[in-house]
Amino acid sequence: MKPSTEADRITVLLVEDDTPTCGRLRDALAGAGDFEVTTAATLSEARAAFAAGYPRVLLTDLQLPDGHGVELIRETRQASPATEIMVVSILGDEQSVISAIMVGATGYLLKDAFPTDIAATVRDLVAGHSPISASIARFIVRRTQGASEARAPGRAVSAVLNTAKLTPREIDILWGIAKGFSYAEIAEHLGLSRQTVPGHIKSIYRKLEVNKRGEAVFEALQQGLIRL
Incomplete structure (x- = not known):
């Protein structure tokens, strides 16, 4: 060589x-x-x-x-x-x-x-x-297979499912989470109070039925709610 x-x-x-x-x-x-x-x-x-x-x-x-x-x-x-x-x-x-x-x-x-x-x-x-x-x-x-099995066979999947009924503000915050921004950075970017962001995130977790950032991001990507 x-x-x-x-x-x-x-x-x-x-x-x-x-x-x-x-x-x-x-x-x-x-x-x-x-x-x-x-x-x-x-x-x-x-x-x-x-x-x-x-x-x-x-x-x-x-x-x-x-x-x-x-x-x-x-x-x-x-x-x-x-x-x-x-x-x-x-x-x-x-x-x-x-x-x-x-x-x-x-x-x-x-x-x-x-x-x-x-x-x-x-x-x-x-x-x-x-x-x-x-x-x-x-x-x-395992995560990919689990997401596929959760969809009913033969059912058409729309570009944006939003089955959790997230609000536009919650979707904006979810995008910030996916990008790795801190709560303070998300608040500044969206013009929110730093204290309100955790409340929005709790609502997102509840609606998506998840407990962690990674799970929320994965579910949002599967539903087409955000793109990275």
């Missing part, structure tokens, strides 16, 4: 606050020869790194000292559509998985199920594949 040139190298921003994990991933990628790796331990450090330009690949944890990785994923996807984004996290719950994927992550690996060759996995991501831990893939399949 010929040595990679500067133009061939894949730029990676690795956002991970756990020092041993960060070191292990950085060394594995740097040792492969075709990666240029920059590291950050917080959202603010990652944003500062973006000032020099967006990388080809963003690898990010979700639990960070100064915020949630979903914020970084959303910001990166909006500012740099060409950047491939993969989550590397211990979080495998419904809300974390769906929120990350809905705002732009194209891969999702759990830290307890790292592939033996992380460099090959990142190359697959760049090639257009979506590396996902087996347990996450099974979860997505």
Whole structure:
């Protein structure tokens, strides 16, 4: 194999606050020869790194000292559509998985199920594949199958079902939830009081018969209430 040139190298921003994990991933990628790796331990450090330009690949944890990785994923996807984004996290719950994927992550690996060759996995991501831990893939399949089975056979599905009878305001708030906005950001965007947003969200959960953000977003997408 010929040595990679500067133009061939894949730029990676690795956002991970756990020092041993960060070191292990950085060394594995740097040792492969075709990666240029920059590291950050917080959202603010990652944003500062973006000032020099967006990388080809963003690898990010979700639990960070100064915020949630979903914020970084959303910001990166909006500012740099060409950047491939993969989550590397211990979080495998419904809300974390769906929120990350809905705002732009194209891969999702759990830290307890790292592939033996992380460099090959990142190359697959760049090639257009979506590396996902087996347990996450099974979860997505179950959710998709469950949504399909809930629909009566032969029944025509309209573009917008809205069987929960959400109000236009509730749909606007649901879109904000799906995009990963905070309650304060949703309130500011819609011209609402910060204190009124939780009440609207409780109403949305009740109408959709869900208990979590991820479930609400999934159901809204199934009914065509929002598009991302």
